Amino acid sequence: GQNIDQPTEMTATEGAIVQINCTYQTSGFNGLFWYQQHAGEAPTFLSYNVLDGLEEKGRFSSFLSRSKGYSYLLLKELQMKDSASYLCAVRDSNYQLIWGAGTKLIIKP
């Protein structure tokens, strides 16, 4: 079966750095996405990795290791507005997105 695993919840302090991990087992791989979802709102796109390595975009970076079936999202200089759920999704061999349940990130002052 296909499976995406992420921690259910994480807590971090404003100004700090946090790493959210995602492991996956899917039928084929055509890219990995990270989305941010604030409570009661729609998911919004953060990053996309299809090749191994680190993709940096401002305060957010995403890393992929295809051989390990592993990715992480790194958030630096955390702000209160970063409190949200972070969703990991993998595009499988049929080009359909398989979603993790999301990681709820709580930022404390």
Added chain:
Amino acid sequence: IAGITQAPTSQILAAGRRMTLRCTQDMRHNAMYWYRQDLGLGLRLIHYSNTAGTTGKGEVPDGYSVSRANTDDFPLTLASAVPSQTSVYFCASSDSGHTEAFFGQGTRLTVV
């Protein structure tokens, strides 16, 4: 309209009633998707359409139907609603199977 729009925003529906959730996008995206999101579970694909005139079943299609008469619209119909269909429904679109998906604001549906 800018982006992808869903209607209604929320709805309380009696069990057994028929309901259509509307989704319209103005980005001329080929692919469109319907997901449901339940607490503790990831987004689950109900139906999808890779291009106008074609549709396909996702992970949880039972009790739902879709149509794609044109590029912009992708309505989702519940033929006879049941309480287990209480959920938040998201419509999404993407330019192709290779790019990121853009989401509508969601429809919160309660079946009683």
